[in-house]
Amino acid sequence: xxxxxxxxxxxxxxxxxxxxxxxxxxxxxxxxxxxxxxxxxxxxxxxxxxxxxxxxxxxxxxxxxxxxxxxxxxxxxxxxxxxxxxxxxxxxxxxxxxxxxxxxxxxxxx
Amino acid sequence: xxxxxxxxxxxxxxxxxxxxxxxxxxxxxxxxxxxxxxxxxxxxxxxxxxxxxxxxxxxxxxxxxxxxxxxxxxxxxxxxxxxxxxxxxxxxxxxxxxxxxxxxxxxxxxxxxx
Numbered sequence: 577x578x579x580x581x582x583x584x585x586x587x588x589x590x591x592x593x594x595x596x597x598x599x600x601x602x603x604x605x606x607x608x609x610x611x612x613x614x615x616x617x618x619x620x621x622x623x624x625x626x627x628x629x630x631x632x633x634x635x636x637x638x639x640x641x642x643x644x645x646x647x648x649x650x651x652x653x654x655x656x657x658x659x660x661x662x663x664x665x666x667x668x669x670x671x672x673x674x675x676x677x678x679x680x681x682x683x684x685x686x
Numbered sequence: 687x688x689x690x691x692x693x694x695x696x697x698x699x700x701x702x703x704x705x706x707x708x709x710x711x712x713x714x715x716x717x718x719x720x721x722x723x724x725x726x727x728x729x730x731x732x733x734x735x736x737x738x739x740x741x742x743x744x745x746x747x748x749x750x751x752x753x754x755x756x757x758x759x760x761x762x763x764x765x766x767x768x769x770x771x772x773x774x775x776x777x778x779x780x781x782x783x784x785x786x787x788x789x790x791x792x793x794x795x796x797x798x799x800x
Contacts (some may be wrong), residue, residue, distance in 0.1 A: 673719060674721075
């Protein structure tokens with residue numbers, strides 16, 4: 577099992593809908609978790625971090641962490657065409673480096 | 687806060703040549719990371735510095751790769767005797783030494799080996 581796994585998609589949602597992105601992780605990574613957004617040809621941009629069980633909200637974004645089930649998710653409310661990008665889930669080890677999933681490509685249809 | 691900067695942004699080189707990339711982290715960040723990303727994949731960790739000390743290296747970092755951070759500020763990543771398989775985006779990230787340790791990425795250097 578890879579350290580972090582994501583459904584590569586693509587995921588398409590209509591404008592204004594909720595986009596739900598999911599990620600599972602292995603026992604080898606278990607500290608903090610991060611969601612990055614990456615536009616084509618650009619570098620990853622940090623959206624949110626989460627390290628405690630439960631939900632964390634920031635504007636239209638909500639990150640959810642369930643350590644018992646080893647999954648982390650990102651909800652994007654009121655999706656906009658500008659949200660169309662690849663979303664990378666990352667997990668941090670005790671050694672501080674990040675393990676990334678392969679990313680989920682999201683398309684928001686106007 | 688000017689963010690993480692990397693230079694050059696693009697590099698085309700012939701197989702067998704040496705290349706060097708530079709990363710300038712966010713000024714108050716004492717941790718600096720190098721990652722490599724190929725098309726359709728997430729970034730893969732290469733190496734990590736805390737101040738000037740190189741604390742961890744991935745097994746992906748072959749003997750042809752070397753990284754330095756001589757004064758705990760900017761860092762360089764050198765690839766010797768480049769191979770076509772080295773073609774990738776090389777990403778630098780930095781973070782503070784406290785808290786969750788959120789990493790912020792620079793724009794990357796895209797390397798093409800012909």
